[in-house]
Amino acid sequence: MATRSSLATGVGRVLIAVYGILALAATGRSVVQIIEKFSHAPVAYTLSALAAVVYIVAMIALIAPGRAWYRVACVTIGFEMAGVLVVGTLSLVDRQLFPDDTVWSYYGLGYVFAPLVLPIAGLWWLRKHHRAAVAEPALASVPAAGE
Amino acid sequence: MIEWFTWVQVVLAVVVGLFAVVVGFVGWKPDDYTVGALALVELLLLAQGVVSLVLPATGSPPQGNALEFGVYAVSVLLVPPAAIVWALIDRTRWSTVVLGAGAFTVAVMVYRMYQIWFALN
Numbered sequence: 001m002a003t004r005s006s007l008a009t010g011v012g013r014v015l016i017a018v019y020g021i022l023a024l025a026a027t028g029r030s031v032v033q034i035i036e037k038f039s040h041a042p043v044a045y046t047l048s049a050l051a052a053v054v055y056i057v058a059m060i061a062l063i064a065p066g067r068a069w070y071r072v073a074c075v076t077i078g079f080e081m082a083g084v085l086v087v088g089t090l091s092l093v094d095r096q097l098f099p100d101d102t103v104w105s106y107y108g109l110g111y112v113f114a115p116l117v118l119p120i121a122g123l124w125w126l127r128k129h130h131r132a133a134v135a136e137p138a139l140a141s142v143p144a145a146g147e
Numbered sequence: 148m149i150e151w152f153t154w155v156q157v158v159l160a161v162v163v164g165l166f167a168v169v170v171g172f173v174g175w176k177p178d179d180y181t182v183g184a185l186a187l188v189e190l191l192l193l194a195q196g197v198v199s200l201v202l203p204a205t206g207s208p209p210q211g212n213a214l215e216f217g218v219y220a221v222s223v224l225l226v227p228p229a230a231i232v233w234a235l236i237d238r239t240r241w242s243t244v245v246l247g248a249g250a251f252t253v254a255v256m257v258y259r260m261y262q263i264w265f266a267l268n
Contacts (some may be wrong), residue, residue: 010241012245012246013237013241013242013245014241017233017245017248017249018248020229021226021249021252024222028218028219028222031218032212032215032218034216036215112255121168135258
């Protein structure tokens with residue numbers, strides 16, 4: 001328990017599990033798309049693969065303790081937020097660019113909007129635990145300094 | 148896939164998902180009922196998996212994309228065991244919610260498999 005990140009507590013564990021599920025979904029989708037018809041929509045399929053990698057890294061960053069991982073979590077979840085907003089908008093405006101769906105198309109409609117809700121929940125969770133996560137290394141060094 | 152069996156799976160997974168999420172938020176730790184329910188979901192997945200391997204050999208292959216179906220069929224099998232392992236390691240009520248989330252995921256994935264097998268989209 002002590003080695004766990006302060007982010008991996010309470011409802012944060014559910015968040016991590018949902019990230020795991022979405023990582024699985026995005027990985028599965030991109031594997032099929034790239035094997036079958038990469039040349040059909042290279043932009044969409046590269047994005048699917050990228051999204052899969054980002055979900056996996058974000059999930060690891062939420063579990064792993066420490067300040068560096070906290071920063072990785074901020075970057076990856078922030079990237080997801082930007083991704084779903086940019087790709088969601090582009091998929092509505094320019095169908096040519098995304099002839100086939102990605103996890104982020106139409107703001108994640110195909111995944112019951114989980115790709116849109118998840119980064120919002122993730123950023124809220126990171127903000128709520130900002131102090132604890134950043135203070136962790138300092139707390140660990142207090143007894144050493146005192147004795 | 149066998150159609151009626153697929154619907155049994157989807158309904159079971161949704162009921163298990165609702166049950167586990169509700170009792171998880173109420174405060175239940177993972178117990179025989181919630182873990183057992185996920186094990187039952189997995190058992191039906193294995194049965195449907197065997198059916199989906201046997202049917203093409205008897206002349207009824209999937210009407211849709213076989214590769215896409217296969218990726219779903221293999222990855223869906225990983226979901227309940229992962230949720231169960233989680234529940235055995237982390238003995239808090241949040242694991243019960245995770246079990247529920249896993250069951251919902253199975254419901255969605257089985258429904259997608261149904262769409263792919265019968266080429267409905």
